[in-house]
Amino acid sequence: MTWDVAVNLAIQGGQMLVVLLLAPLLTGFVRKVKARLLRRQGPPVLQPYRDLLRLLRKEVVLADSASWVFRVAPYLIFAATWVAAALVPTFGLGLTFSWSADLIVIAGLLGSARFFLALAGLDVGTSFGGIGSSREVMIASLAEPALIIVVFTLALIAGSTQLSTIAGVMESGAVGLRVSLLLALVALIIVAIAENGRIPVDNPATHLELTMVHEAMVLEYSGRHLALIELAAFLKLLLYVSVIACVFAPWGLARPDAAPAALGIGLGAYVGKLAVAGFLLALFETSIAKMRVFRVPVFLGAALMLALLGTLLMFVTRVR
Amino acid sequence: MRRAGRTSPSARSLALVRVAMPALFLAGVAGFLVLGILGLALARHAGGRPVVYGASAALSAILCLVAAYDLIAAVGPSHELVLPLGLPWIGAHFRIDALSAAFLVVVNLGAGAASLFGLGDGRHEEAPERVLPFYPLFLAGMNLVVLAADAFTFLFAWELMSLASWALVLAHHRAAGNVRAGYVYLMMAGFGTLMLVLAFGLLAGHAGTYEFGMMRVSAPGALVAGAVLGLALLGAGSKAGLVPLHVWLPLAHPAAPSHVSALMSGVMTKVAVYGFVRIVFDLLGPPDWWWSMVVLALGGITAVLGVLYALMQHDLKRLLAYHTVENIGIIFAGLGLALAFKANAMPAAAALALTGALFHVLNHMLFKSLLFFGSGAVLSATGERDMERLGGLIGAMPLTAFAFLAGSLAISALPPLNGFVSEWLIFQAILLSPALPQWGLKLMVPAIGAMLALSAALAAACFVKAFGVTFLGRGRSGAAGRAREADRFSLAAMLALVGLCVLCGILPGFVIDALAPVAQPLVGGHMPAQAGIQWLSIVPVEESRSSYNGLLVFLFIAVAAWLSAVAVHRWASRAVRRGPAWDCGFPDASPATEYTAGSFAQPIRRVFGTLVFRARESVDMPAPGDMRPARFEVQLRDLIWELVYVPISDAVGAIATRLNFVQFLTIQRYLALVFVSLVGLLVALAVAP
Structure with missing residues (x-):
């Protein structure tokens, strides 16, 4: 019994480190693939780590009008995102603290992080921060309900909002193919693209004021603050990939009472899933153009409607 | 699952508590009424504010703790206290069950916090004589609504709450828009109470049982029950702010002094929720x-x-x-x-x-x-x-x-x-x-x-x-x-x-x-x-x-x-330098270039507002070389006001104009009018089942 607890604690701790260590790698990989698809050499895959270390060592330049909210926000954003990412099963299901938060809470934690990020954008009092914040909350006001409704669909299929339970049910193969699942998957991918500020919603590589959302909010950040915010953004991308992977591709996830070998398999499978997801994301981003800001609501509205359709189908077809 | 066993007051003391509970709260209400009179007397006195708000805060805190005890110790429904007040053949009934206790906690917690805030912030009040007498009255009204166990007492307390808060809304009656806010509030409050009167009338039925205990056991028919639900939604919903009955809230709540705004928004709407829950979940049956x-x-x-x-x-x-x-x-x-x-x-x-x-x-x-x-x-x-x-x-x-x-x-x-x-x-x-x-x-x-x-x-x-x-x-x-x-x-x-x-x-x-x-x-x-x-x-x-x-x-x-x-601070860097914000090459940007509330809401206004508010933006850009300022205007329409309230008020106005001649009749015609309506009513009574 105590052995199980110790193993699960180790898995939980390992999970926190794994997500933290893998997050920059995923972003570096996506950047590299994108560059190669454009026939560019591209920065090394490990470049995000170097960027983070360089930023962490630099001094912080604070605007004169910045308040304590501006200085506290990076730590809170990072902490909320990290906690959320630590509660999503990546390589194993036996997370000790997975019962402390379900999928709705994870969505809420991301909401908390975004709340502080949007406030930080407004704090300095320049137009750039304001434009970023106001667009970010507009995008979130559509993406968040879509996410919650996707959670409804998954919860109705698995009979639980706990992500570990959902992943377990999915892995057991008892669910089979469902139209609702397909709709939920499409909606979740659209939400993930919007929430992570990827093309076609936002361009993570640009600093052109007409198109940017996330980069506009963090324009005033520098040094260690910027490093934490970047790391939080990497973690968020990893989190969404992990959620999609553990629900829709739960193969290889180690059981709660797994042997070390199974954990190794789980880790290998997870890295493989990340690579596939990163490649697909890069391919998608390369093959599509950024859309105008006011086309984004249509894009996200589609996600909202698909998710709602999926949930409605569940409500209509299921008595449980 | 009652946890009475764990807190374990003996059965006898529990019975005593059940008897004493309503009396205790009525004493509290009486205390608020006394404070209202004190507020009237001390309104222009420097000591008025600390006395009224301090005592209100203390009294609310005590009542809140007692109600919380009632709830947590699961004292259970108290005995019904009947006072020989109000209508002579009914009397005034008071009773506390778990539902009332929960809302008494909410009411008095909010009241205590608002009184504490008023104790400090009240010093900025320009017209304390318009606030201090009504403030404790408002608290008394809200407590009484939750305590009441018959329709008459409930409605009386409901009106006390409405009128006291109406007086507080008009505390700053010279400020622009406040008189209109008070007028709309009075109209909606009157409408809401009328609906509740009808709801209780239907609940009382032919027997005319106005006590909640009797209403609870008598089951109305499906049609009557549906009507009561509708009336409760209109009556309690107009006080709580259900769309489309919400129009008075954003006018009246901000007009009152801030701690009263907090009470009206945070607490009085909850009393309305209480009214709805009491009628629909408790009195109306399955x-x-x-x-x-x-x-x-x-x-x-x-x-x-x-x-x-x-x-x-x-x-x-x-x-x-x-x-x-x-x-x-x-x-x-x-x-x-x-x-x-x-x-x-x-x-x-x-x-x-x-x-x-x-x-x-x-x-x-x-x-x-x-x-x-x-x-x-x-x-x-x-x-x-x-x-x-x-x-x-x-x-x-x-x-x-x-x-x-x-x-x-x-x-x-x-x-x-x-x-x-x-x-x-x-x-x-x-x-x-x-x-x-x-x-x-x-x-x-x-x-x-x-x-x-x-x-x-x-x-x-x-x-x-x-x-x-x-x-x-x-x-x-x-x-x-x-x-x-x-x-x-x-x-x-x-x-x-x-x-x-x-x-x-x-x-x-x-x-x-x-x-x-x-x-x-x-x-x-x-x-x-x-x-x-x-x-x-x-x-x-x-x-x-x-x-x-x-x-x-x-x-x-x-x-x-x-x-x-x-x-990060230990192993990376802790250096901080202050500098001007990035200005894109336009130094000394004035705060006017900041994002405003309107500009912040613009993306969401574009997404939702065109449908819900018929939002229209118009830009008036002068030609190059023209020195006049550019103008940007946003037009929002409140469709609920335009489609629901304006037609009603127009209809009332039109009918009033038509009936204006009735004001100028001779005495004989008046008598004929009275006679005809009397006969009409009698016929209606005779025909009705």
């Missing part, structure tokens, strides 16, 4: 399933429209008032779900939905009072409610800003604060609803879930705007630059509510357990006991289904943030 469709639809529409209206506001207090509309929508959505489950004999699910709704009642009282206090402190410090003229207040008012930030996080339903917990419970209840047999509900509930999720996300957007534009950035006017931190009583009231918001967020199990005896008699079940669960998690149905631990989430975030801060 519900029909279609009732829940009506309540759910109204709740969902109210939640979304309330927050959309709020997003369009740039008056801070009016924004908060519209947010009350949104939260009332959430509460009624929870109540609608509870009705649906109750009608289908699913007590556990009904208890979950009802507990979620009642938890949200408590939560909304906490954070809405807190936010109104914050806006009141800003108003006192700067003289401004218009967010477009505020900004950068976090420097001058750090503690107020902190409190407002905590309230904003709580109302935006963000974990680990309290607003999240109640919305989470309601979401969990929604996830139980595929088991409902009716197709209408199966199709409707997911849509309601989507609307609640949408309103939560929009609320977060709205409070980024409210906090960000008011407290962050640079000051947009001189008034914002001259601000000073609020006084210590106001700060104490705000920080106490911050503490309660955090506590209810991280230890929700205790609140859920306290609400168990409330749900039991109303829906025939209660949520599983939460106190014994490991690590103080909450488990609404069963652990495999869902669980949430606010305490752990809070600790995880705190520890992760602290660890990362320590690690």
Whole structure:
């Protein structure tokens, strides 16, 4: 019994480190693939780590009008995102603290992080921060309900909002193919693209004021603050990939009472899933153009409607 | 599950408590009435404010503690106290059961905090003689509504509450718009009470039993019960602010002094919710399933429209008032779900939905009072409610800003604060609803879930705007630059509510357990006991289904943030340099270039406003070389006002003009008129069954 607890604690701790260590790698990989698809050499895959270390060592330049909210926000954003990412099963299901938060809470934690990020954008009092914040909350006001409704669909299929339970049910193969699942998957991918500020919603590589959302909010950040915010953004991308992977591709996830070998398999499978997801994301981003800001609501509205359709189908077809 | 055994007052002392409880609260109400008279006497005296607010705060605190004891010790329904007041053959009945006790906690907690805030902030009051006499009267009215156990006393207390608050709305009657606000409020309050009179009339039936105890046992027919539901929705809903009856809230709530705004928004709307729950869940008997469709639809529409209206506001207090509309929508959505489950004999699910709704009642009282206090402190410090003229207040008012930030996080339903917990419970209840047999509900509930999720996300957007534009950035006017931190009583009231918001967020199990005896008699079940669960998690149905631990989430975030801060400062860098913000090559940008409340809301206005408000933007750009300023105008239309209220008021005006000649008749014609109407009424009585 105590052995199980110790193993699960180790898995939980390992999970926190794994997500933290893998997050920059995923972003570096996506950047590299994108560059190669454009026939560019591209920065090394490990470049995000170097960027983070360089930023962490630099001094912080604070605007004169910045308040304590501006200085506290990076730590809170990072902490909320990290906690959320630590509660999503990546390589194993036996997370000790997975019962402390379900999928709705994870969505809420991301909401908390975004709340502080949007406030930080407004704090300095320049137009750039304001434009970023106001667009970010507009995008979130559509993406968040879509996410919650996707959670409804998954919860109705698995009979639980706990992500570990959902992943377990999915892995057991008892669910089979469902139209609702397909709709939920499409909606979740659209939400993930919007929430992570990827093309076609936002361009993570640009600093052109007409198109940017996330980069506009963090324009005033520098040094260690910027490093934490970047790391939080990497973690968020990893989190969404992990959620999609553990629900829709739960193969290889180690059981709660797994042997070390199974954990190794789980880790290998997870890295493989990340690579596939990163490649697909890069391919998608390369093959599509950024859309105008006011086309984004249509894009996200589609996600909202698909998710709602999926949930409605569940409500209509299921008595449980 | 009564936990009486654990707190174990002996049976005899419990019986004594049951007898004494109503008398205790009536003594409290009498105390408020005495304070009202004192307020009248001391209105122009310097000591009036401390005496009235200090005593009100103390009295409310005592009543709140007693009610909390009643609830937690599960004293059970008290004996009915009958006073020979009011109508001679009825008397005035007072009784406290778990439902009243829960709402007495909410009312008196809010009243205590508002009194504490008034103790400090009241010094800025220009016309104390218009506030001090009515303020304790208002508190007495709200307490009496919850205590009443017969229709007459209930309606009398309801009117006392309405009129006292109306007088407080008109405290600053010279300010622009306040007289109109008072007029609209009076109209809506009169309408609401009329509907409640009719509802109680139908409940009383032919026998004319006005006591709640008698109404409870007599079961009205399906048609009458449906009519009572409709009347209760109109009567209590107009006081609570259900769309489309919400129009008076954003006018009247901001017009009152700030601590009264907090009471009206945070507490009086909850008394209205109490009225609805009392009539529909308690007095009306077993519900029909279609009732829940009506309540759910109204709740969902109210939640979304309330927050959309709020997003369009740039008056801070009016924004908060519209947010009350949104939260009332959430509460009624929870109540609608509870009705649906109750009608289908699913007590556990009904208890979950009802507990979620009642938890949200408590939560909304906490954070809405807190936010109104914050806006009141800003108003006192700067003289401004218009967010477009505020900004950068976090420097001058750090503690107020902190409190407002905590309230904003709580109302935006963000974990680990309290607003999240109640919305989470309601979401969990929604996830139980595929088991409902009716197709209408199966199709409707997911849509309601989507609307609640949408309103939560929009609320977060709205409070980024409210906090960000008011407290962050640079000051947009001189008034914002001259601000000073609020006084210590106001700060104490705000920080106490911050503490309660955090506590209810991280230890929700205790609140859920306290609400168990409330749900039991109303829906025939209660949520599983939460106190014994490991690590103080909450488990609404069963652990495999869902669980949430606010305490752990809070600790995880705190520890992760602290660890990362320590690690970064220890091993990386701690150097800080101050410099000017990036100005894109245009130095000395004036604060006028900052994002304003209007510009912040523009993307959302484009997305939702064209449909809901028929929003139109027009740009008047002068030709190159022309020196006149460019103009940008936004036109928003309040369709509910235009489509519902304007036609009614026009019709009333037209009929009044037509009937104007009746004022100028001779005496013979008047007598003939009276005679004809008398005969008509008698005929109607004779024909009616």
